[in-house]
Amino acid sequence: SAVISQKPSRDICQRGTSLTIQCQVDSQVTMMFWYRQQPGQSLTLIATANQGSEATYESGFVIDKFPISRPNLTFSTLTVSNMSPEDSSIYLCSVGDRLSVTEAFFGQGTRLTVV
Amino acid sequence: AQTVTQSQPEMSVQEAETVTLSCTYDTSESDYYLFWYKQPPSRQMILVIRQEAYKQQNATENRFSVNFQKAAKSFSLKISDSQLGDAAMYFCAYRSPPNGETSGSRLTFGEGTQLTVNP
Numbered sequence: 243s244a245v246i247s248q249k250p251s252r253d254i255c256q257r258g259t260s261l262t263i264q265c266q267v268d269s270q271v272t273m274m275f276w277y278r279q280q281p282g283q284s285l286t287l288i289a290t291a292n293q294g295s296e297a298t299y300e301s302g303f304v305i306d307k308f309p310i311s312r313p314n315l316t317f318s319t320l321t322v323s324n325m326s327p328e329d330s331s332i333y334l335c336s337v338g339d340r341l342s343v344t345e346a347f348f349g350q351g352t353r354l355t356v357v
Numbered sequence: 358a359q360t361v362t363q364s365q366p367e368m369s370v371q372e373a374e375t376v377t378l379s380c381t382y383d384t385s386e387s388d389y390y391l392f393w394y395k396q397p398p399s400r401q402m403i404l405v406i407r408q409e410a411y412k413q414q415n416a417t418e419n420r421f422s423v424n425f426q427k428a429a430k431s432f433s434l435k436i437s438d439s440q441l442g443d444a445a446m447y448f449c450a451y452r453s454p455p456n457g458e459t460s461g462s463r464l465t466f467g468e469g470t471q472l473t474v475n476p
Contacts, residue, residue, distance in 0.1 A: 275463055284448060284466045285402075332400055338463070345392055346452075346464055348402035 244269050248335050248349030255325055255356050262321045263352045265335030270315035272338075275346070276308070279332040288333075291318045325356045359384045359451050363467035370439045371475050377424075378434045378470045380449030390452040391425070392464070393434045397445040405447070408432065436472075444474045 245268040255261050265274065273292055277285040288308055289299045297310040311319045322329050335349040360383045370376035382391070393405040408416045408425050416423050420440075424433045436443055449467040 273463075284468045285464075286466075287463060290463060334400075334402065336402075336464075345394075345404045345407055351400035351402075353400065 244271060244337050244347040246335060246337060246347055246349040248352055250352055251350060252353040253355070255354065257326050257356055259325055260321055260323045261325065261354060262319050263333055263335070265318045265320070265337075265349055267316045267337050272315070274312060274318045275336040275338070276310065276318075276320045277334045277336060279334060279351070281330070285334065288320070322354065325354075327356045330354055330356045359386070359389075359453070359465045361449050361451050361465050361467035363449055363470050365470045366468070367471045367473070369473040369475060370436070372439055372441060374439055375435060375437045376439055376472065378436075378447050378449075378472070380432045380434070380467055382430050382432065382449070382451050382467075384430070384451065386453060388454045390454070391423075391432045392450040392452065393421070393423070393432075394448045394450055394466075395443075395445045396448065396469075402448075406434065439474050441474050441476060444472055446471050 247266045249264045253261055275290055276288040278288050279285045287300050288303045289297045289310055291297045291310045291312040293312050293315050307323055309321045332351045332353050334351045336346045338346045362381045365379055389410045391408045395403045395405050406416050406418045406421050406423055408423055415425050420437045422435045446469045448469050450464040452464050
């Protein structure tokens with residue numbers, strides 16, 4: 243299994259500002275995933291982050307709004323840029339390995355409120 | 358693309374009773390993985406149970422079991438002897454098998470079912 247530390251656990255931000263969320267894993271992993279969970283809704287994949295390459299974004303998500311870094315095999319960041327109240331969500335980091343047939347592991351999530 | 362549907366937004370059960378949560382999915386793949394995750398108010402996603410599509414035997418994990426009907430693309434979760442700590446949002450999730458660098462542990466989630474356990 244993997245232990246994932248995600249920071250911050252929650253934040254309240256002013257509209258127009260940016261927030262960077264960090265995800266630290268206790269072991270090297272090939273792939274890291276960032277999900278958004280809007281209030282009362284399911285998880286939607288934002289992007290997949292591989293070390294040493296550009297993140298792959300899902301339809302409806304763009305790099306200018308959600309830039310992602312993946313400097314090594316144990317760490318990634320997601321930035322929510324130029325925030326609006328519609329960005330208020332829980333953001334979750336998840337890790338997995340293409341060779342693994344077990345479940346994905348999740349961080350504890352970041353609850354973001356934009357005012 | 359795969360889709361996952363949970364048709365029960367909310368369910369309730371009396372403590373010590375049994376409840377079944379429904380999940381259907383759509384896929385053209387023959388090999389895949391299905392999961393039930395639990396999300397309590399702490400927001401932590403906790404794996405409840407997993408099922409490999411190539412296995413005909415239904416997975417069980419203590420009080421949790423699944424009814425996997427591959428032809429019907431159905432994957433329901435049965436919780437026996439419900440406990441107060443089972444109260445949470447439950448998500449059904451689908452994963453394609455590892456295939457190169459592009460799938461990994463990427464999951465497609467259903468809408469979720471909020472389970473309430475009444476004392």
